[in-house]
Amino acid sequence: MATKVLIAGMAGASLGTEILKCLVDVSEYEIYGCDIAPLAYGLYSDKLAESFVVDRNNYIDSIVLLCVQKGIKYIIPGGEQPMVLLGNNAEVLKRNDIVLVSNSPDVIDLFSNKEKTFRFLGERGIKTPFTKRILKTADIGDLPFPLIVKPSSGTGGSDSVFLASNLEECKLYVELLLSNKREVIIQEYIDLDEGEFTIGVLSDSEGEILGSVAMKRVFDSKLSVAYKGSKGLISSGYSQGLIDDFANIRKQAEQIAKVSGSKGPFNIQGRLRNGILIPFEINPRFSASTYLRKLAGFNEVHLYLNHLINGKRNSDWKLNPGYYLRSFDETYIPLDQVKK
Numbered sequence: 001m002a003t004k005v006l007i008a009g010m011a012g013a014s015l016g017t018e019i020l021k022c023l024v025d026v027s028e029y030e031i032y033g034c035d036i037a038p039l040a041y042g043l044y045s046d047k048l049a050e051s052f053v054v055d056r057n058n059y060i061d062s063i064v065l066l067c068v069q070k071g072i073k074y075i076i077p078g079g080e081q082p083m084v085l086l087g088n089n090a091e092v093l094k095r096n097d098i099v100l101v102s103n104s105p106d107v108i109d110l111f112s113n114k115e116k117t118f119r120f121l122g123e124r125g126i127k128t129p130f131t132k133r134i135l136k137t138a139d140i141g142d143l144p145f146p147l148i149v150k151p152s153s154g155t156g157g158s159d160s161v162f163l164a165s166n167l168e169e170c171k172l173y174v175e176l177l178l179s180n181k182r183e184v185i186i187q188e189y190i191d192l193d194e195g196e197f198t199i200g201v202l203s204d205s206e207g208e209i210l211g212s213v214a215m216k217r218v219f220d221s222k223l224s225v226a227y228k229g230s231k232g233l234i235s236s237g238y239s240q241g242l243i244d245d246f247a248n249i250r251k252q253a254e255q256i257a258k259v260s261g262s263k264g265p266f267n268i269q270g271r272l273r274n275g276i277l278i279p280f281e282i283n284p285r286f287s288a289s290t291y292l293r294k295l296a297g298f299n300e301v302h303l304y305l306n307h308l309i310n311g312k313r314n315s316d317w318k319l320n321p322g323y324y325l326r327s328f329d330e331t332y333i334p335l336d337q338v339k340k
Contacts, residue, residue, distance in 0.1 A: 009078025010042030016078025024211035103264035103284035129188035152183035
């Protein structure tokens with residue numbers, strides 16, 4: 001009998017749809033999807049057994065009711081906000097015999113705040129970019145430019161991330177974020193000279209590494225570039241590039257995951273300086289690159305689900321080195337088929 005799995009968060013060109021693609025080729029699952037938005041792209045996939053719009057104002061209750069009614073035991077967060085909301089309510093899910101397919105709640109809590117993230121890593125000897133919390137523009141001080149300005153929480157990928165070339169730009173971006181009630185950090189910009197990498201590290205429920213895959217990103221396509229100027233480049237959330245062994249990069253990433261107490265999926269974005277991986281973004285969840293890793297031979301979504309369901313620690317997989325590229329899909333929804 002197929003295991004029923006719910007992907008919570010199915011917006012277009014997103015993590016949720018990439019997770020779906022990782023599961024459809026595995027006959028062991030009956031896959032459901034939900035989102036708070038009626039026009040979320042993934043809700044209309046014919047690969048889902050059923051899809052649902054859930055109440056954004058009563059999100060957890062709505063999710064729990066859906067799982068109970070449909071007999072769904074496993075939930076995979078399909079984005080940053082579902083991960084945080086569901087992680088904060090892991091005990092509610094557990095009381096209803098629902099398993100959250102994610103990292104542990106304490107790891108989710110730690111890495112949902114970038115200021116806390118980089119302080120934690122720095123205290124444990126991990127090389128990190130200089131990072132500073134900004135409460136007002138006067139806090140910027142006399143720092144070398146360019147600098148990265150971004151929210152400390154509530155985002156994933158490159159959302160609301162700015163590259164400030166000078167003090168005037170930095171103040172402008174800081175004021176913009178503060179005026180929108182965001183917690184703000186500024187961060188050292190790491191040059192792209194030695195490459196940018198996205199690394200997925202999967203650990204089991206005891207913290208033992210099940211596997212890792214590293215991609216050296218390429219920026220030939222606008223899809224992968226959030227901003228490019230004379231002072232530097234900010235990558236977007238759409239990774240593509242070369243997947244190869246990259247043993248030294250993976251070893252460093254696995255060490256970061258171990259130091260962090262990761263138990264589940266863990267995604268690191270970083271750049272190299274003198275061969276050292278310096279992370280600038282860490283998300284304790286599957287990333288939107290997860291389907292590219294599946295194509296490369298490492299289906300981390302299935303491996304982790306299989307571990308949670310059957311207790312297996314399957315390391316029997318083979319990497320397929322090469323370039324992994326991506327684009328967008330389109331769909332058409334008749335007016336009378338819009339989800340309610």
